[in-house]
Amino acid sequence: MLTKKLVMAGVAAAIAAGAIGVVQAEEGQFIPALTYRTGPYAPGGIPTANGYTDYFHLINQRDGGVNGVKFIVEECEYGYKTDRGVECYDRLKDKHGGATAVSPYSTGTTYALIDKATADKVPILSMGYGRTSAADGRVFPYVFNFPATYWSQATAVMQYIANEMGGLEALKGQRFAFIYLDHPYGKEPIPTFDILAEKFGFTYDKYPVPFATGTEQKSVWLQIRRTKPAYIIMWGWGVMNATAVKEAANIKFDMSKFIGNWWSASEQDVLPAGDGAIGYKGATFNGSGTDYKVFEDMKGMSGLSDDGDRGTVLYNRGMVNAAYIVEAVRLAQEKYGEGKRVTGEQVRWAFENLDLTAEDIEGLGLTGLMPVTKVTCLNHEGTNPAILIQQWNGKAWEIITDWIPAMTDVVRPLIEQDAAQYAKENNITPRDCSA
Amino acid sequence: MLYREAGQFKTSYSADQAMLTIPLDRWFVFALTAFAVIGVPLFASEYLMVSILVPVLILSIAALGLNILTGYCGQLSLGTGAFMAAGAYLAYKIATNITWLPIWVVIPLAGLCAAAIGIAFGLPSLRIKGFYLAVATLAAQFFLLWLFVKVPWFVNDSISGVPPAPPRSVFGFQVTGAAAGNEAKYLFVLAFVIALAWIARNLARSRIGRSWMAIRDMDIAAELVGIRPLPTKLSAFAISSFYCGVAGALWALCYINSVEPTAFDINRSFQVLFMVIVGGLGSVLGSFLGAAFIFLLPILLNSAPGWIGYSVASDTITHIEFMLFGVLIIFFLIVEPHGLARLWQIAKEKLRLWPFPY
Numbered sequence: 201m202l203t204k205k206l207v208m209a210g211v212a213a214a215i216a217a218g219a220i221g222v223v224q225a226e227e228g229q230f231i232p233a234l235t236y237r238t239g240p241y242a243p244g245g246i247p248t249a250n251g252y253t254d255y256f257h258l259i260n261q262r263d264g265g266v267n268g269v270k271f272i273v274e275e276c277e278y279g280y281k282t283d284r285g286v287e288c289y290d291r292l293k294d295k296h297g298g299a300t301a302v303s304p305y306s307t308g309t310t311y312a313l314i315d316k317a318t319a320d321k322v323p324i325l326s327m328g329y330g331r332t333s334a335a336d337g338r339v340f341p342y343v344f345n346f347p348a349t350y351w352s353q354a355t356a357v358m359q360y361i362a363n364e365m366g367g368l369e370a371l372k373g374q375r376f377a378f379i380y381l382d383h384p385y386g387k388e389p390i391p392t393f394d395i396l397a398e399k400f401g402f403t404y405d406k407y408p409v410p411f412a413t414g415t416e417q418k419s420v421w422l423q424i425r426r427t428k429p430a431y432i433i434m435w436g437w438g439v440m441n442a443t444a445v446k447e448a449a450n451i452k453f454d455m456s457k458f459i460g461n462w463w464s465a466s467e468q469d470v471l472p473a474g475d476g477a478i479g480y481k482g483a484t485f486n487g488s489g490t491d492y493k494v495f496e497d498m499k500g501m502s503g504l505s506d507d508g509d510r511g512t513v514l515y516n517r518g519m520v521n522a523a524y525i526v527e528a529v530r531l532a533q534e535k536y537g538e539g540k541r542v543t544g545e546q547v548r549w550a551f552e553n554l555d556l557t558a559e560d561i562e563g564l565g566l567t568g569l570m571p572v573t574k575v576t577c578l579n580h581e582g583t584n585p586a587i588l589i590q591q592w593n594g595k596a597w598e599i600i601t602d603w604i605p606a607m608t609d610v611v612r613p614l615i616e617q618d619a620a621q622y623a624k625e626n627n628i629t630p631r632d633c634s635a
Numbered sequence: 636m637l638y639r640e641a642g643q644f645k646t647s648y649s650a651d652q653a654m655l656t657i658p659l660d661r662w663f664v665f666a667l668t669a670f671a672v673i674g675v676p677l678f679a680s681e682y683l684m685v686s687i688l689v690p691v692l693i694l695s696i697a698a699l700g701l702n703i704l705t706g707y708c709g710q711l712s713l714g715t716g717a718f719m720a721a722g723a724y725l726a727y728k729i730a731t732n733i734t735w736l737p738i739w740v741v742i743p744l745a746g747l748c749a750a751a752i753g754i755a756f757g758l759p760s761l762r763i764k765g766f767y768l769a770v771a772t773l774a775a776q777f778f779l780l781w782l783f784v785k786v787p788w789f790v791n792d793s794i795s796g797v798p799p800a801p802p803r804s805v806f807g808f809q810v811t812g813a814a815a816g817n818e819a820k821y822l823f824v825l826a827f828v829i830a831l832a833w834i835a836r837n838l839a840r841s842r843i844g845r846s847w848m849a850i851r852d853m854d855i856a857a858e859l860v861g862i863r864p865l866p867t868k869l870s871a872f873a874i875s876s877f878y879c880g881v882a883g884a885l886w887a888l889c890y891i892n893s894v895e896p897t898a899f900d901i902n903r904s905f906q907v908l909f910m911v912i913v914g915g916l917g918s919v920l921g922s923f924l925g926a927a928f929i930f931l932l933p934i935l936l937n938s939a940p941g942w943i944g945y946s947v948a949s950d951t952i953t954h955i956e957f958m959l960f961g962v963l964i965i966f967f968l969i970v971e972p973h974g975l976a977r978l979w980q981i982a983k984e985k986l987r988l989w990p991f992p993y
Contacts, residue, residue, distance in 0.1 A: 235949060235950075237948075237949060237950030237953070238950055238953045238954060238957075242950075246950075275948075275949040276949060277937070277949040277950055277952065277953040279953065282891060282895060282897060282898060283690065283890070283891060283898060286686070286890075286891055287686045287687075287690075287934060290681070290682050290685060290686035291682060291686065291938065294681075294682075308797070308895060308897055311795070311797045311799075311893050311895065312891045312892055312893050312895065314799065314813075314893075315799055315800075315812055315813030315814065315892050315893075316813040316892060318813070318814075319813050319814045331795060332795070333794070333795070382784075383897060384795065384796065384797045384895065384897075387784075387795075387796055388795060391794045411897055411900065412900065412901070412902070614794065617794075618793075618794045618795065621791075621793065621794075622799065625731060625791075625798065625799070625801055626799060626801070626802060626812070627802060
């Protein structure tokens with residue numbers, strides 16, 4: 201059994217190699233990229249990961265990093281599975297002198313990392329996902345979720361529907377449908393909808409879609425056909441979105457009354473449904489397409505991703521995510537020493553003091569891509585209005601509204617209540633943000 | 636030469652009934668335990684300890700639990716994830732509501748709650764057998780997870796439904812939650828593993844364990860020699876669910892630091908079942924080997940190219956990981972259909988003759 205011995209020897213060698221490990225000495229601003237390019241959530245994971253990593257490569261090649269400090273990006277594939285995400289974070293966090301900031305692109309993984317990253321002093325930038333109550337910076341100093349949270353988004357979407365129907369009073373007695381991924385992510389806005397339903401007197405039916413595949417939706421759409429909701433709101437992700445849009449087209453639902461949240465409205469979600477998807481709407485906070493200055497700079501650059509998804513909503517969002525981190529690093533360098541590597545703790549300070557005006561964004565060549573953002577110690581979701589509504593015209597996403605503000609008077613007390621409960625259970629004394 | 640049993644005479648009943656009768660085995664197990672308790676916290680890196688060993692040890696407990704039910708008692712179960720979830724949610728509920736209760740009491744208590752639930756779902760096992768029982772336990776899997784998600788009481792009405800692990804200490808060292816020290820967390824989990832493995836090993840060779848095996852091998856014959864099927868099967872369900880409950884509680888409180896339903900979905904049940912099958916049915920050692928194999932191999936395959944300084948796109952690695960993992964499972968099942976534990980046994984038999992095989 202020579203082959204058997206050989207295989208055994210190979211396995212043994214691999215284990216031995218693992219035990220020794222290879223320490224890389226390269227220094228720079230290290231970005232651990234937790235990505236999922238495989239599995240049922242890859243349709244969302246690939247473009248976000250591409251946009252995210254490409255922007256760092258762009259900064260390295262075009263500007264030579266931030267004041268000469270280059271970014272080192274290392275990917276770890278975790279397939280949107282929470283335990284593998286935690287393992288990836290642990291594997292990467294101490295490499296190359298320590299992680300700058302982490303963006304897991306998964307609400308489940310963000311939840312699992314909140315305490316861990318806080319203990320490790322690594323800021324989490326869960327851009328428009330993750331734990332909503334982390335917007336209370338007094339309790340969650342290391343977690344940021346600007347430019348807006350799910351709860352803000354939920355209220356803004358309801359506001360949009362009210363505008364369409366002719367005012368908030370028109371919501372009374374209406375019946376809506378809420379389709380969501382049965383996962384911490386999809387369930388996140390439910391408490392807000394409950395409060396809104398009570399406040400404005402509408403009802404809504406909840407349709408969870410099983411997490412394992414995201415494609416088993418036949419029964420959901422059968423029920424929707426029966427109940428005929430006035431509007432459908434969707435909190436979906438990955439392959440679930442495309443399936444839902446297709447099913448909605450199949451039952452001939454009026455697509456202009458079907459609104460996805462900002463993770464349910466990218467090109468990948470509507471293209472499979474073909475012309476049936478025309479009219480589908482979605483929330484967003486970043487523009488799509490490639491008519492921005494930054495894409496000129498990327499032309500002909502080597503080492504960038506090549507999946508043909510440049511300019512899609514999610515790719516651009518990945519870029520915006522990276523751009524926030526780059527600007528935070530720049531700000532941290534201004535305070536703690538230019539041309540020097542900054543630590544996670546220093547980047548945390550920078551996130552909290554981030555104030556990107558329209559001129560700043562113009563200077564970055566990101567006008568229309570990145571929203572104006574101002575973060576404070578108290579408010580980690582930023583003070584900008586929540587969402588834009590975009591509509592699919594069969595070829596591209598068109599932004600059809602101006603910024604729609606969130607109902608802060610509804611959301612903020614909820615955030616503070618949830619954050620206070622968290623603080624109590626974890627013996628955290630909230631920071632004083634008045635100083 | 637090195638490893639042999641010849642000439643080792645037992646002169647007392649207690650020596651004859653010792654858990655490990657061969658001195659070499661005994662020393663090896665003692666040395667391994669001592670190394671795990673003293674050596675690992677001294678030398679291992681944080682990554683190895685918290686991200687690799689802690690989850691493997693916790694999953695070993697779950698695999699031990701399922702092995703008691705499936706390996707020793709022959710009752711196929713697909714509800715492991717649900718019983719783990721029961722342990723996790725109830726440990727959280729007890730820990731946050733009875734705050735003065737020490738955490739090392741809370742976790743076994745959560746295990747007992749899981750055991751009670753296990754008994755309830757084990758009741759049909761008297762009537763239905765084999766694959767039909769697997770389907771009945773599948774009902775437990777879906778029902779319990781639905782229940783924990785549906786009823787906000789289990790998570791203290793937390794708005795998000797994913798509460799963080801409450802920080803608790805043992806002897807002044809924090810062992811649960813993210814702020815816990817690596818060594819403290821690891822040793823806390825290890826203490827449970829050692830205790831539960833010791834109990835499992837002794838249960839298996841006691842009267843109750845032998846009655847499980849009798850039921851497994853032929854239930855009618857077992858009934859004829861005076862073994863009552865209902866208490867026997869239910870005790871297997873109870874003890875198995877207790878182990879799974881403890882594993883689930885540790886998984887939520889000491890590993891992922893939040894009580895999350897997706898951590899205990901149907902895939903977890905299958906994962907633990909595969910651990911038991913690949914590791915070896917009806918073997919304590921097999922539970923550990925299986926847990927290590929199923930949990931570590933993907934991570935090993937995923938990180939291996941990086942160690943040898945070979946850079947591959949992360950998605951390619953993952954696809955290769957899936958393929959190799961599947962191939963290796965098939966390979967091991969062909970080479971040794973009785974699991975990794977059997978491989979170890981064969982190795983020992985070879986060692987007996989070494990270096991003069993005939």
